[in-house]
Amino acid sequence: MSGITVNTKINGDPVEFICEPDETLLDVLRNRLGLTGAKEGCSTGDCGACSVTVDGRLTCSCLVLGAEVEGHNIGTIEGMAHGEELHPLQxxxxxxxxLQCGICTPGFLVAAKSLLDKNPDPTETEIRFGLAGNLCRCTGYDKIVRAVQDAAKDMRKSASRPTSRKGA
Structure with a gap:
């Protein structure tokens, strides 16, 4: 097999990589680019541990070929924090x-961010529906739902605050 050169953006940064035609985006992220936040849980798109966004759309990276992301914008858990400053969801x-063992946590965070990007004021039912593609084997989902609700509230508050202008 010969490698395919792919140009994309990952977490806002231009990235070029070479992958095999049958290599998943999950494998490219983890094995070629060192972005190990997305985890392999099932390899069938059922658990959400490998969740990323492709052009803002929540996607299981185990179901997408690396070559398919040519020209697209990929968002991973590694892009949520700004330097040392954690995202409100984190x-x-x-x-x-x-969170407990951490296998599912990155996928839940990416899914929750995707949900809040589209709906900054979701109901509990909407949160549970938005996270339904992510499975956790260690804990119940109530703490996760409460964390998303609390983050959404804080994010709405900070979005509605007027920005101060220096010298004004």
């Missing part, structure tokens, strides 16, 4: 103890 997952 902070709330910690505060609410909405």
């Amino acid at each position: 902070k709330k997952f910690i505060e609410h103890a909405a």
